[in-house]
Amino acid sequence: MLIIEELSVEVGGKPILNQINMEIPDGETHILFGPNGSGKTSLMMTIIGFSGYKVTHGKITFQGEDITYMPVHERARLGVGVSFQRPPTINGLKTKDLVALCARNKPVDVDSLADMLNFKGFLERDVNRNFSGGEIKRSELLQLMAQEPELVLLDEPESGVDLENIVLLGEVVNTLLERGVKQPRGILPHAHLKKRTKSALVITHTGHILDYITADRGQVLYNGNLCCSRNAREILKWIREYGYEECVRCTM
Amino acid sequence: MHHVDNKSKTEIELGNYQSEARPHEYVEDLSQIESVDSGQWLNVGVDIAEQDRAGTFIQKDCSVIHSKSRQEGVEVMGISNALKKHDWLKDYLWKYISPEKDKFTEAAKTKPHEGYFIRSLPGAKIKQPVQSCLYIAQEGFSQNVHNVVIAEENSEMHIITGCSTSPHLVTGLHVGVSEIFVKKGATLHFTMIHDWGEQVNVRPRTAIHVEAGGVIVSNYISLRPVGSLQMAPTTYLDGEGAVGRFNSILVASADSYLDVGSTVHLNYPGTRAEIISRAITVGGTIIARGEMIGKVAGCKGHLECKGLLLRDGIMHAVPELVGHVPGVEMSHEAAVGKIDQREIEYLMARGLDEDEAVSTIVRGFLNVDIEGLPPGLAAEIDKAVTETQKDMM
Numbered sequence: 001m002l003i004i005e006e007l008s009v010e011v012g013g014k015p016i017l018n019q020i021n022m023e024i025p026d027g028e029t030h031i032l033f034g035p036n037g038s039g040k041t042s043l044m045m046t047i048i049g050f051s052g053y054k055v056t057h058g059k060i061t062f063q064g065e066d067i068t069y070m071p072v073h074e075r076a077r078l079g080v081g082v083s084f085q086r087p088p089t090i091n092g093l094k095t096k097d098l099v100a101l102c103a104r105n106k107p108v109d110v111d112s113l114a115d116m117l118n119f120k121g122f123l124e125r126d127v128n129r130n131f132s133g134g135e136i137k138r139s140e141l142l143q144l145m146a147q148e149p150e151l152v153l154l155d156e157p158e159s160g161v162d163l164e165n166i167v168l169l170g171e172v173v174n175t176l177l178e179r180g181v182k183q184p185r186g187i188l189p190h191a192h193l194k195k196r197t198k199s200a201l202v203i204t205h206t207g208h209i210l211d212y213i214t215a216d217r218g219q220v221l222y223n224g225n226l227c228c229s230r231n232a233r234e235i236l237k238w239i240r241e242y243g244y245e246e247c248v249r250c251t252m
Numbered sequence: 253m254h255h256v257d258n259k260s261k262t263e264i265e266l267g268n269y270q271s272e273a274r275p276h277e278y279v280e281d282l283s284q285i286e287s288v289d290s291g292q293w294l295n296v297g298v299d300i301a302e303q304d305r306a307g308t309f310i311q312k313d314c315s316v317i318h319s320k321s322r323q324e325g326v327e328v329m330g331i332s333n334a335l336k337k338h339d340w341l342k343d344y345l346w347k348y349i350s351p352e353k354d355k356f357t358e359a360a361k362t363k364p365h366e367g368y369f370i371r372s373l374p375g376a377k378i379k380q381p382v383q384s385c386l387y388i389a390q391e392g393f394s395q396n397v398h399n400v401v402i403a404e405e406n407s408e409m410h411i412i413t414g415c416s417t418s419p420h421l422v423t424g425l426h427v428g429v430s431e432i433f434v435k436k437g438a439t440l441h442f443t444m445i446h447d448w449g450e451q452v453n454v455r456p457r458t459a460i461h462v463e464a465g466g467v468i469v470s471n472y473i474s475l476r477p478v479g480s481l482q483m484a485p486t487t488y489l490d491g492e493g494a495v496g497r498f499n500s501i502l503v504a505s506a507d508s509y510l511d512v513g514s515t516v517h518l519n520y521p522g523t524r525a526e527i528i529s530r531a532i533t534v535g536g537t538i539i540a541r542g543e544m545i546g547k548v549a550g551c552k553g554h555l556e557c558k559g560l561l562l563r564d565g566i567m568h569a570v571p572e573l574v575g576h577v578p579g580v581e582m583s584h585e586a587a588v589g590k591i592d593q594r595e596i597e598y599l600m601a602r603g604l605d606e607d608e609a610v611s612t613i614v615r616g617f618l619n620v621d622i623e624g625l626p627p628g629l630a631a632e633i634d635k636a637v638t639e640t641q642k643d644m645m
């Protein structure tokens with residue numbers, strides 16, 4: 001699905017990511033751990049192609065295509081979807097209209113998607129205008145539900161979300177990634193599992209999201225270097241026990 | 253940086269225009285109007301089918317070619333007929349605007365060419381809008397009108413007034429003196445839509461007087477090219493609890509010059525005012541002014557001027573707040589700039605290409621919640637946004 005090779009990135013002339021190698025196979029969910037300022041969000045912004053994140057070396061391949069220098073909207077149309085942590089407010093654009101735009105030419109039932117996220121009351125509001133942290137998460141996921149990307153990049157999906165909504169959020173992420181256990185009638189669970197292709201890269205620094213979604217692998221980003229790649233829960237245990245600094249020592 | 257010579261836009265020689273025009277005949281049946289004219293009117297919200305309209309007034313050059321009230325409780329006629337009918341009306345003329353204000357008001361006094369008189373009777377609730385159109389067809393004509401609107405006590409009325417020119421017209425001058433009276437407890441929605449020509453100069457001079465408990469909601473929309481437009485309607489909130497809300501949506505294409513403001517005097521406790529302006533320039537000049545003058549404790553006002561420069565041009569926001577006593581509560585918010593790249597990329601991350609992203613943001617920017625806009629105007633705004641984008645390329 002996604003292959004990142006020897007990727008180095010600068011922001012404002014300052015190196016942020018250093019020779020990153022990463023592979024997310026079809027159908028897998030990976031967790032990206034790292035302390036604040038380690039470059040997690042920068043990696044995500046580089047994958048989607050935002051300006052200001054200058055690739056100085058290396059290559060990003062998505063679904064077999066080199067997307068390293070592709071415009072943002074072409075990456076999105078190929079199937080990259082992002083849940084941003086601090087998306088901008090767009091005055092005068094109603095949330096429901098943006099959700100419909102996300103679906104492009106596919107038919108979409110905005111109301112029932114919003115129902116799933118308990119977000120119906122926000123559809124008439126301007127995109128992100130005076131949304132709380134938790135409301136932003138739900139708005140982002142609602143847009144992704146309409147967009148139906150192949151690879152989902154989630155930036156700190158649990159931050160600012162209250163306990164009640166985090167369960168809901170986890171369920172929606174699982175639906176988005178076709179990891180929900182409940183299946184529509186007539187479809188055998190294992191049949192569904194076989195055809196599952198959606199992948200995800202989930203950024204977290206607390207790891208709380210692991211209580212709600214399942215992960216195939218974890219990686220640790222520290223000072224712009226990818227230091228570790230193994231079972232996500234195992235990494236989380238190490239980080240909780242010893243902190244990031246000790247944790248990454250084993251590979252450095 | 254963008255340099256413009258706006259001298260030709262700000263200094264107008266009245267001698268360059270004709271003060272006489274060939275009269276046009278009265279038209280009883282609006283379906284007889286040629287489509288070359290009525291098409292222009294439709295662009296500014298005036299529908300000759302008169303569907304859902306409480307009355308219609310149409311003036312072409314110096315002639316009132318149609319005026320009719322279609323509902324009880326509302327009067328619609330040319331100002332000269334109105335002065336004949338109502339002896340008291342002369343006391344309303346030049347009450348809050350002096351003819352000596354400038355050479356334009358002077359021209360309207362010395363060489364007047366009609367104008368409309370629209371009045372809702374006391375207590376009348378006029379559900380459907382009254383429409384009016386001031387139209388210039390004769391090349392080089394200076395159309396000087398004097399309009400009076402009266403919303404009598406406890407009445408409610410919505411006026412849509414559109415101004416435009418014949419598609420063939422190159423130059424012209426429009427001088428419009430408008431005096432608007434909102435009596436005790438009355439509510440007036442006044443929506444003005446302008447669609448002038450690229451070399452037409454426009455000088456409206458407006459005063460609005462609002463009594464206790466009265467409400468004026470004024471919407472001004474100018475999306476198409478105009479040679480120059482300069483106006484700053486002055487509103488006096490002259491009674492307890494009087495309310496004024498002013499929205500303007502301005503688009504300046506290359507060579508358009510718009511100097512548009514609103515001045516509101518908050519003279520009584522409990523008066524409230526809001527001025528909201530959204531302006532976009534694509535090569536033209538926009539000066540968006542807003543001024544609030546609070547004279548008593550317990551008045552409240554908010555002013556919001558937002559301008560986008562989509563291409564070179566000048567965007568000048570001038571928000572002014574003047575408090576005369578402690579206890580006035582006034583605030584403003586002004587912003588001038590280009591579209592935030594983060595907003596564009598955010599929408600692109602959802603699959604919109606750059607053009608789609610920009611037009612979505614621009615449409616949102618202009619999408620001020622305006623009460624009582626005629627349907628179809630949203631489509632007009634979309635059309636203007638599309639054309640604006642063509643200009644940008």
